[in-house]
Amino acid sequence: MTIEDVRQIILNILADIAPDEDISSIDDNTKLRDQIDLDSMDFLDIVMELRKRFNIEVPEKDYEHLATMAGCVSYLTPLLKDRSMAS
Amino acid sequence: MRYETIIIGAGLSGLAAGIRLAMFDKKVCIVEKHVEIGGLNSFYVRKKRRFDVGLHAMTNYSPKGVRSSPLGKLLKQLRISHDDFRLCQQEVSEIRFPENSLRFTNDFEFLRQEVSEQFPDQIDGFNKLVEKILSFDELNLNEGGCLLSRPVLESFISDPILIDMLFCPLMYYGNAREGDMDFYQFVIMFKSIFVEGFSKPQGGMYYILNLMADKFKSLGGELRMGNGVKTINSKEGTVYSVTLDKDGELETEAVLSSMGYVETLSCCQPKVLDLEECKIGQVSFMESLFVVDKEPRDLGYDKSIVFFSTQPRFNYKVPGDLIDISSGVLCCSNNFKFPEPLDDGLIRLTNLASFGRWDCLPRKDYISAKKEWRGRALDALFAFFPDFRDNVVFLDSFTPKTIKKYTGHINGAVYGSPQKIKNGKTSVNNLYICGTDQGFLGIIGATLSGISMANLHLLK
Ligand SMILES: Cc1cc2nc3c(=O)[nH]c(=O)nc-3n(C[C@H](O)[C@H](O)[C@H](O)COP(=O)(O)OP(=O)(O)OC[C@H]3O[C@@H](n4cnc5c(N)ncnc54)[C@H](O)[C@@H]3O)c2cc1C
Numbered sequence: 001m002t003i004e005d006v007r008q009i010i011l012n013i014l015a016d017i018a019p020d021e022d023i024s025s026i027d028d029n030t031k032l033r034d035q036i037d038l039d040s041m042d043f044l045d046i047v048m049e050l051r052k053r054f055n056i057e058v059p060e061k062d063y064e065h066l067a068t069m070a071g072c073v074s075y076l077t078p079l080l081k082d083r084s085m086a087s
Numbered sequence: 088m089r090y091e092t093i094i095i096g097a098g099l100s101g102l103a104a105g106i107r108l109a110m111f112d113k114k115v116c117i118v119e120k121h122v123e124i125g126g127l128n129s130f131y132v133r134k135k136r137r138f139d140v141g142l143h144a145m146t147n148y149s150p151k152g153v154r155s156s157p158l159g160k161l162l163k164q165l166r167i168s169h170d171d172f173r174l175c176q177q178e179v180s181e182i183r184f185p186e187n188s189l190r191f192t193n194d195f196e197f198l199r200q201e202v203s204e205q206f207p208d209q210i211d212g213f214n215k216l217v218e219k220i221l222s223f224d225e226l227n228l229n230e231g232g233c234l235l236s237r238p239v240l241e242s243f244i245s246d247p248i249l250i251d252m253l254f255c256p257l258m259y260y261g262n263a264r265e266g267d268m269d270f271y272q273f274v275i276m277f278k279s280i281f282v283e284g285f286s287k288p289q290g291g292m293y294y295i296l297n298l299m300a301d302k303f304k305s306l307g308g309e310l311r312m313g314n315g316v317k318t319i320n321s322k323e324g325t326v327y328s329v330t331l332d333k334d335g336e337l338e339t340e341a342v343l344s345s346m347g348y349v350e351t352l353s354c355c356q357p358k359v360l361d362l363e364e365c366k367i368g369q370v371s372f373m374e375s376l377f378v379v380d381k382e383p384r385d386l387g388y389d390k391s392i393v394f395f396s397t398q399p400r401f402n403y404k405v406p407g408d409l410i411d412i413s414s415g416v417l418c419c420s421n422n423f424k425f426p427e428p429l430d431d432g433l434i435r436l437t438n439l440a441s442f443g444r445w446d447c448l449p450r451k452d453y454i455s456a457k458k459e460w461r462g463r464a465l466d467a468l469f470a471f472f473p474d475f476r477d478n479v480v481f482l483d484s485f486t487p488k489t490i491k492k493y494t495g496h497i498n499g500a501v502y503g504s505p506q507k508i509k510n511g512k513t514s515v516n517n518l519y520i521c522g523t524d525q526g527f528l529g530i531i532g533a534t535l536s537g538i539s540m541a542n543l544h545l546l547k
Pocket of ligand 1: 095096097098099100101118119120121124125126127128140141142143144145146314315316317345346372374490493494495496501521522523524528529530531533
């Protein structure tokens with residue numbers, strides 16, 4: 001999976017958990033929770049979706065890496081690089 | 088076969104928790120003793136009409152697009168869209184006391200204006216109280232000390248009538264305690280009723296419950312109806328299975344129970360509980376439904392909901408008589424902004440009631456007492472409101488005994504024990520509680536309770 005693929009995966013997950021939000025204009029370096037209405041319950045959902053879709057466990061101490069889109073991509077790309085989008 | 092979680096009860100909290108777990112592919116089964124879903128907020132059919140048991144109104148109305156509100160969070164977590172709930176807002180509600188009336192709508196400034204007109208010397212105190220309420224963190228799940236509301240209100244407001252008037256709706260819609268109210272609970276109810284406000288779903292509870300049950304099942308959750316949990320079994324202090332009433336044992340890693348705290352612990356094998364030590368809820372209600380042959384507004388009932396007291400001071404406690412006719416709640420379903428008028432005119436009257444007094448009546452006295460006390464409640468009502476007796480085409484009443492029978496809550500205590508277990512934990516490992524006794528009350532509260540307990544204990 002490429003960096004672009006990983007970014008798309010995060011967008012897909014965000015679209016599922018925040019269906020009414022406009023996610024097309026997300027800025028990669030600004031905190032997600034400042035751009036769309038996400039609270040700690042929603043971050044749990046992101047983590048749970050990663051587990052469900054890709055069997056990836058994100059330990060609680062690493063949640064901070066998911067605060068921005070850029071953070072998500074750099075944290076997740078190494079974990080997902082050998083996977084295909086379809087998994 | 089072993090479940091990851093068994094949820095006891097297909098009321099709102101159980102269904103909501105079930106959706107959360109099934110959404111993330113947990114092996115989950117909801118076990119419900121009754122043959123209908125809904126628990127305290129269910130429905131029944133009489134003479135081809137379907138009635139909601141619990142629903143006067145949903146609290147916590149917030150418009151589409153607001154996502155940080157309790158309703159917004161709930162919809163987001165269950166991945167249900169605002170449109171799917173089909174909420175229709177109230178028109179105007181009222182708190183009516185012998186000498187005063189305060190009206191309120193889903194716009195909080197309307198109530199503030201009413202207070203400043205009716206109680207001009209109290210408005211500064213009221214505004215300060217509102218500031219305190221809006222900045223209070225009522226959802227903190229850590230046990231805090233027990234702060235009661237009356238002293239807090241008295242520090243801002245010197246007129247006891249205004250204090251009682253503010254208490255009246257908040258207590259009726261969410262207080263397990265007699266006489267006073269935990270302050271965090273007061274804040275929850277103040278925000279959910281006065282700041283946010285009322286709505287009703289088109290299609291009633293029947294519609295909402297089916298929406299939730301269908302979602303749960305479509306996500307792969309299993310729902311077993313008509314077979315209750317007899318015992319919750321643990322080994323070395325950790326839960327491992329439940330035994331059902333109509334035999335059968337289901338193995339599980341965890342149990343989330345919405346039966347109530349004492350009700351849950353009383354089912355544990357081996358025994359874990361000294362029942363003497365637990366505070367058991369007492370507050371319950373009698374409710375009568377009147378189908379009338381006109382729109383309620385044509386009979387002089389133009390409010391969505393009226394919280395009334397026929398005495399200058401309002402007393403929220405278990406009555407010495409079968410019911411307390413000196414205060415109550417009147418709800419006219421028709422006076423909500425439905426896109427089309429409802430088929431029937433419907434007026435509901437709710438009064439505080441004593442489970443103990445109803446429970447000790449022999450069957451034939453029970454039936455006649457229902458009729459007698461319904462009549463007395465109406466007599467008291469008609470001293471202040473127009474008489475609609477000649478327009479009634481169908482009526483029915485239920486009592487604390489009915490509530491106990493269909494939901495299993497001890498004493499028919501609608502809001503459970505006055506002592507809440509906010510973190511949902513019990514002394515048995517992997518046995519958690521949600522719903523009424525966890526502390527979030529009402530339809531929206533119970534649903535959020537199921538969601539937050541599932542998130543906190545069963546998803547991480
Ligand atoms: C008359 C009345 C009017 C109300 N009006 C309103 C209102 O207008 N607005 C509002 O917001 N709220 C209202 N409420 C309150 C609201 O209905 C409740 O707060 C809410 O439904 C509680 O949900 P719950 O999931 O916590 O509990 P419950 O609904 O009680 O769910 C518990 C479930 O567990 C099941 N159960 C019990 N024991 C067992 C067992 N051993 N095995 C298997 N299953 C078991 C029960 O059958 C039940 O289905 C009203 C309640 C009543 C009674």
